[in-house]
Amino acid sequence: MKVYKFGGASVKDGSGIRNMAKIVSGVSDDLVIVVSAFGKTTNSLERVLKAWISRDKGYLNLLDEVYLYHQSVMNELFSGKGTVADNIDNSFARLREYLYDGSRRAYDFEYDQVVSYGEVWSTIIVAGFLKTLLPETGWIDIRTNLITDDRFRDANILWSESSSRVNKVFDFSVNRIYVTQGFIGGTVSGQTTTLGREGSDYTAAIIANMLDAESVVVWKDVPGILNADPKWLPDARRLDEISYKEAVEMTFSGAKVIHPKTIKPLHNKNIPLHVRSFINPSGEGTIIKADAAIREIMPVFIRKEEQILISILPKDFSFVMGDNLGRIFHFFMVHGIKVNLVEASAVSIDVCLDDERTKVDALINDLKSDFSAVYNEKVEMLSIRHYTPESLDRITKGREILLEQRTRSTVRYVVRQV
Ligand code: ASP
Numbered sequence: 001m002k003v004y005k006f007g008g009a010s011v012k013d014g015s016g017i018r019n020m021a022k023i024v025s026g027v028s029d030d031l032v033i034v035v036s037a038f039g040k041t042t043n044s045l046e047r048v049l050k051a052w053i054s055r056d057k058g059y060l061n062l063l064d065e066v067y068l069y070h071q072s073v074m075n076e077l078f079s080g081k082g083t084v085a086d087n088i089d090n091s092f093a094r095l096r097e098y099l100y101d102g103s104r105r106a107y108d109f110e111y112d113q114v115v116s117y118g119e120v121w122s123t124i125i126v127a128g129f130l131k132t133l134l135p136e137t138g139w140i141d142i143r144t145n146l147i148t149d150d151r152f153r154d155a156n157i158l159w160s161e162s163s164s165r166v167n168k169v170f171d172f173s174v175n176r177i178y179v180t181q182g183f184i185g186g187t188v189s190g191q192t193t194t195l196g197r198e199g200s201d202y203t204a205a206i207i208a209n210m211l212d213a214e215s216v217v218v219w220k221d222v223p224g225i226l227n228a229d230p231k232w233l234p235d236a237r238r239l240d241e242i243s244y245k246e247a248v249e250m251t252f253s254g255a256k257v258i259h260p261k262t263i264k265p266l267h268n269k270n271i272p273l274h275v276r277s278f279i280n281p282s283g284e285g286t287i288i289k290a291d292a293a294i295r296e297i298m299p300v301f302i303r304k305e306e307q308i309l310i311s312i313l314p315k316d317f318s319f320v321m322g323d324n325l326g327r328i329f330h331f332f333m334v335h336g337i338k339v340n341l342v343e344a345s346a347v348s349i350d351v352c353l354d355d356e357r358t359k360v361d362a363l364i365n366d367l368k369s370d371f372s373a374v375y376n377e378k379v380e381m382l383s384i385r386h387y388t389p390e391s392l393d394r395i396t397k398g399r400e401i402l403l404e405q406r407t408r409s410t411v412r413y414v415v416r417q418v
């Protein structure tokens, strides 16, 4: 069997969903189709949530807009009202009822309860439409099958429980095709969780791992994985094949093609991942696999924006080693902060982090009794894998470099934003 994943951009309207149905119709294998929320629905639901949390009645209008958007997609696909429309109405009613309640729990918990609806709606509509063409299509609620801990907004998969449920519920003797939600899961006690923004790729990889899929195809609005973001460097070129290691390094450095967590579950079962264009489905795309054949080594440019560079110094001028290092990293872990770059010297350590202000402030606050912290805001991290002298010049020209780090394969710069 194979796992296909369609992102929000590929299912943003009726014609996108028809295109997807066409792609799926050409496949005779057993298939799991993982779908994201339509278009920018996740962002819209985040706005609904923010308004509701701050007791702004405007959340109702924002939610109505989301409802109308889903109606308009359905109008493009179905004639007249039917069970799909009823299911969507019921599901919106359930969310409205939930929000009508006066109580509000922790932000991350509420986030998952509200924002997860995007994937529920998209899959109800997509599965309903596919079923009209391919009756062997089923819909699965992944919230009761992909079981996670209760770290809301960044939930961790409970592998053995999930695997036994997933293997039971995706029964290809009942349906040949299953449509299910990316990005979301649920705790053993039935509370909805999410896996982190853009997490649907990760869901596809998890399901593929558990079901021992032959391959995963991620359908995107780009021709494959490119050696740079074409909005930044317009002459970006497609990479034919890359290794799992290369893919992990690229996503870790900030390449946005696939979610960084996607690779590990595939690597562990040696399942290839194919990134293909849903605009041009006959294009070759990029294959990520173990024994990738590199026909030509070209520099890969990666840019991670909205970073903050922090220098941390023990106040008593002690070395940044053993104890101090352990404590500093403990604080990163406690606040759920991902460190993108570390440069240690004798009495200070520089770290480059995503500038998530509330987390960073909490971190600095925890450090301040024993360490002083100096920071540079509005910086970005530029990385080049397989760099050449020309490629270095190309991206550093005219930039103020605050930090540079080089290994044989990769160079990273922290530069001031322009
Ligand atoms: N809909 C979610 C998001 O936009 C998950 C995904 O698209 O992968 O973050």
Ligand code: MG
Residues within 6 Å of the ligand: 007, 008, 009, 036, 037, 039, 042, 198
């Ligand atoms: Mg999305």
